[in-house]
Amino acid sequence: MSAVHEPPADAAAPAAAAPPGTRRRCTGEVLLEAKNISLAFGGVRALSDVGFDVREHEVRAIIGPNGAGKSSLLNCINGVYQPQQGTIALRGRTYRGMNSRQVAEMGVARTFQNLALFKGMSVLDNIMSGRNLKMRTSLLRQAMRNPWFSVAEREESVHREVVEHIIDFLEIQAHRKTPVGRLPYGLQKRVDLGRALAMEPQVLLLDEPMAGMNVEEKQDMSRFILDVNDEYGTTIVLIEHDMGVVMDLCDRVVVLDYGRRIADGTPAEVQHDAAVIRAYLGTTA
Numbered sequence: 001m002s003a004v005h006e007p008p009a010d011a012a013a014p015a016a017a018a019p020p021g022t023r024r025r026c027t028g029e030v031l032l033e034a035k036n037i038s039l040a041f042g043g044v045r046a047l048s049d050v051g052f053d054v055r056e057h058e059v060r061a062i063i064g065p066n067g068a069g070k071s072s073l074l075n076c077i078n079g080v081y082q083p084q085q086g087t088i089a090l091r092g093r094t095y096r097g098m099n100s101r102q103v104a105e106m107g108v109a110r111t112f113q114n115l116a117l118f119k120g121m122s123v124l125d126n127i128m129s130g131r132n133l134k135m136r137t138s139l140l141r142q143a144m145r146n147p148w149f150s151v152a153e154r155e156e157s158v159h160r161e162v163v164e165h166i167i168d169f170l171e172i173q174a175h176r177k178t179p180v181g182r183l184p185y186g187l188q189k190r191v192d193l194g195r196a197l198a199m200e201p202q203v204l205l206l207d208e209p210m211a212g213m214n215v216e217e218k219q220d221m222s223r224f225i226l227d228v229n230d231e232y233g234t235t236i237v238l239i240e241h242d243m244g245v246v247m248d249l250c251d252r253v254v255v256l257d258y259g260r261r262i263a264d265g266t267p268a269e270v271q272h273d274a275a276v277i278r279a280y281l282g283t284t285a
Contacts, residue, residue: 027055027056027057027058027251028055028056028057029055029056030053030054030055030056031054031055031056031058031090031091031202031203031235032053032054032077032088032089032090032108032203032235032237033051033052033053033054033088033089034050034051034052034053034073034076034077034086034087034088035051035086035087035088035089036049036050036051036085036086036087037049037050037051037076037083037085037086037088038050038083038084038085038086039069039072039076039083039084039259040084045259046069046072046259047069047072047073047076047083047256047259048259048260049085049086049260049261050069050073050086050256050259050260050261051086051261052254052261052264054203054235054237055235055251056235057229057233057235058235058236058251058252059225059226059235059236059238059249059250059251060235060236060237060238060250060251060252060253060254061237061238061239061240061246061249061250061252061253061254061267062074062237062238062239062253062254062256063239063240063241063243063246063253063254063255063256063270064255064256064257064279065257065279065280067258068256068257068258068259068279069256069258069259070239070256071207071239072259073256074110074205074207074237074239076088077103077108077205077237078100078103078104078108078110078205079095079098079099079100079101079102079103079104080100082096082097090106090107090108090202090203091202093106101133104133104199104201105133107200107201107202107203108201108202108203108205109130109196109197109199109201109203109204109205110196110204110205110207111192111193111195111196111204111205111206111207111209112192112207113207113208113211113239115188115189115192116192117180117188117191117192117195118180119179119180119181120179120180120181121179121180122176122177122178122179122180123167123172123175123176123177123178123180123191123194124163124164124167124176124177126180126191126194126195127163127166127167127191127194127195127198128159128160128163128198129195129198130163130194130195130196130197130198130199131159131162131163131198131199133199134159134199134200135155135159162198163194163198164176166194166197166198167194169194169197169224169227169231170190170191170193170194170224171190172187172190172191172194175187185212185213185217186213186214186217186220186221189209189213189217189221190220190221190224193206193209193221193224193228197228197232197234201234202234202235203234203235203236203237204228204234204235204236204237205237205238206225206236206237206238206239207238207239208238208239208240208241209221209225209238209240210222210240210241210242210245211241218242218245222245222248222249225238225249226249238250243271246267247267247268247271250267251266252264252265252266252267253265253266253267253270255270255273255275255276255279257275257279262275262276262279263275263276
């Protein structure tokens with residue numbers, strides 16, 4: 001019988017898990033930077049002189065009370081809105097007057113709080129639609145039986161392989177042929193994430209990815225977000241109201257209130273910031 005070796009008495013004890021709000025990733029240089037962003041709709045000012053940056057491989061949160069301007073800020077970043085003032089730069093390249101497709105071609109993908117999936121199409125086809133930016137063969141050439149047909153066929157095969165990998169990654173293989181409208185809400189959120197991943201973004205913008213989910217669905221989505229960051233190397237910016245999720249997932253947090261930035265720092269720093277406490281609770285206590 002083999003001997004059982006006891007650890008030496010002075011062996012170091014296992015390191016304790018880092019408390020929420022303190023876990024850190026190895027982040028790189030500034031990848032995305034917004035400076036002095038101001039946005040108004042008529043007499044209503046949605047954003048006033050807002051600025052923040054996102055580092056490569058970071059999970060960055062934007063939080064704040066309802067109506068703080070969080071979604072408006074994401075809409076400025078991905079080209080849905082054009083701010084009246086300020087600049088946004090990706091890898092040092094400032095972009096102005098670009099629509100959302102042009103911004104997506106630069107490497108910025110987006111999911112929305114209200115799902116915008118094709119409910120009658122299958123999971124596979126919905127995620128495949130995210131490959132549109134990567135396709136080089138036109139629909140007309142794909143439909144014609146000529147020398148271009150074989151090219152289109154090979155191209156589709158390559159894109160389908162990418163999509164199948166995403167389906168496996170998100171653990172929705174059993175639903176790949178199911179119309180999205182028949183899926184539970186939590187799985188529809190995964191399909192929305194998969195479609196954004198199909199664009200192979202450098203920066204992934206997630207607008208309330210946990211909204212409407214139960215505890216188990218939130219745990220699953222949190223795991224997938226961390227895996228996207230780790231395995232795909234994708235930098236993530238997310239809006240989230242669940243502070244437990246923010247504390248567990250994010251490296252840094254920027255806080256908005258009435259369209260202005262009131263705090264920016266680690267989750268632990270932001271959690272104890274007096275201005276943030278006032279914004280959420282209406283008190284300094």
